[in-house]
Amino acid sequence: MHGALCTIMEKKPLSFGMTMLASALGVVVVSVVGGLLTFLTMIAMVVSLGSSMSDDETTVVRDNTFVTVDLGKISGDRTPSGLMQSFGDGKRTGLFSATKAIRKAADDKKVRGLFIKDSGAPGISWASLEELRDAIGEFRKSGKPVVAYATGYSQTGYYLASASDIVSLHPAGMVEFRGMGAEVMYYKDLLDKMGVEMQLIRPESCAYKSAGEVYTLNHMSDANREQIRAYIASIWRTATADIADSRNIAPSELNSIADDLSGFMADDACAKHLVDTLCFEEDVRTMLKERYDGEHLMPLEKYAKNKAKTDKKVKDRIAVIYAEGNVVDGSARGVDAGVYGDDIVKALRQAMNDDNVKAIVMRVNSPGGQATASESMTHAVMQARDKKPLIVSMGDLAASAGYEMSCMADVIVAQPMTITGSIGVFGTAPSVQKLMNQKLGLHTDTVSTNRNANGLTVFRPLSPAAMAMMTKNVEDFYKTFVGRVAEGRHMTFDEVHRIARGRVWTGADAIGIGLVDTLGGLDLALRIAAGKAGVDKYVVREYPCEKDAWQQLSELMGDSTDDDLDLLAKMRLTLKWKKASKQMRAYTRIENDLDYIGTAEGLQARLPFVVISD
Secondary structure: OHHHHHHHHOOOOOOHHHHHHHHHHHHHHHHHHHHHHHHHHHHHHHHHHHHHHHHHHOOOOOOOEEEEEEHHHEOOOOOOOHHHHHOOOOOOEOHHHHHHHHHHHHOOOOEEEEEEEOOOOOOOOHHHHHHHHHHHHHHHOOOOOEEEEEOOEOHHHHHHHOOOOEEEEOOOOEEOOOOOEEEOOOOHHHHHHHOOEEEEEOOOOOOOOOHHHHHOOOOOOHHHHHHHHHHHHHHHHHHHHHHHHHHOOOHHHHHHHHHHOOOOEHHHHHHOOOOOEEOOHHHHHHHHHHHHOOOEEEEHHHHOOOOOOOOOOOOOEEEEEEEEOOEEOOOOOOOOOOEEHHHHHHHHHHHHHOOOEEEEEEEEEEOEEEHHHHHHHHHHHHHHHOOOOEEEEEEEEEEOHHHHOOOOOOEEEEOOOOEEEOOOOEEEEEEOHHHHHHHOOOOOOOOOOOOOOOOOOOOOOOOHHHHHHHHHHHHHHHHHHHHHHHHHHOOOHHHHHHHOOOOEEEHHHHHHHOOOOEEOOHHHHHHHHHHHHOOOOOEEEEEOOOOOHHHHHHHHHHHOOOOHHHHHHHHHHHHHHHOOOHHHHHHHHHHHHHHHHHHOOOOEEEOOOEEEOO
16 A cells, blocks of 8 residues: 555656746746736726726715815825826825815805814925915905814924914924924945045036035035025025914014924923914814814815816916926826926927917926926927916926026016025036946956047046036036026126026025016916916916826836836835835935936036925
């Protein structure tokens, strides 16, 4: 019996051919199953997106509703659509939709008031908060109450909440009221240890254009420290003035509270009149019901979807072109984010050639980027402006390349806390010769037909001729940049040069030196555009034209050379990065700054530092 069992269990080894066939079949099966799972997952995401959008469109606003404004749900200028809407922990809305919905709620008889929540680190900066705060101020003029609550207020969150009639705080919460700060991270020692030398090329007069200094210094230059100190002081003056006006606390007292951190703890915040009451969220909801007949809460992002039907008789359009993110060449693919030069040029031409579009508003929210893309967009702005009124609305940032594309507009509108200017350019050239030779033991040798054929390479420092060429390049582009601003702003070259040199200004300061025409948000820019076009009723048409989820998926899959499962993993990783908390900011900044070394191409017109604002 034992022998029989052994005979039965004995197996012959597979031949080489059969082994290869089995392996190949296994690879095919895994690939097919993996691809199918990825495809089905993406299909589910799109179906989820479609059904959730359908739910939003049929949501009914009930009587006695308080619209909930959750800072964690407001992101960017434009409401995300397509594939990105299926990511995350729920719907989000852009700033324009948020402010529009708040203004609409003021006249909505079913809306009893606003409920402001600071549920976490807000995804919007000071100038955007200022625009949101202005909309809340207009809402209060309707006589409807605005009530704020948080388990703890970030500084930016408190700035918004202070516009409310009642500011409530959790009994164990805190108010992070401590003043404005800015921080720059430097990489010179790290690069030295790695054996990487970064060569910075910039116009001799552009001492304020300090973006490249993070790779060549270990501390702030005098010029950079000067401009940072000036600009954060300007933002803080605006913020404290607004809070002082709303809370009836003198700016000097607010500064004392910030200096001493004497309003951090809940009891102290109440004693200092930063907040009105200490309670739990359920107590606030009870108050909304008993004091204001607030029976229901509706998220702002849902309320924003319940738009009145467009009057088909209104044919006039005003185009709003969003230029949000880093300036780069080319066209966006899939879920790419940024100011893509080709896309903005196309949008400007579409709006310019559409007879129903009577005026154009460019919403610029960009720290700058590639000079070539900036030049292309500026040229397109000039062409569009010659045919129709063109107004620029500046968001949080409209600096460097972001300012160049703005300077040719008929009117420039900015918030007092907008960061703008930074009129200048620089170039960087990394050399990894020490890394290759001393760290890795790798060496290169060359053969060439001409003296500088190998003069532009990362494997050795720039040759003298190459350095001279690049220096002339940045000097020439700076003159072009200043000349464009002089033409667009009706100033002389010398007048612009005095306020340029790469220096950053706030909107509040920029208006006094001629870089900005008036202070306000996108709503004001639209009113100015309508006035110049001579139209009373109009419909906003947004550009660049939105892609649906299927198109974004197709572009993602079509462009990718990676495994499909790896692609999906990267998409999920992108989502997690977007949801990163304060604790991830240092890592994110390091990753972005070091990534710039390997990805920046050509001349750069970029903002020179990162702001820590909350």
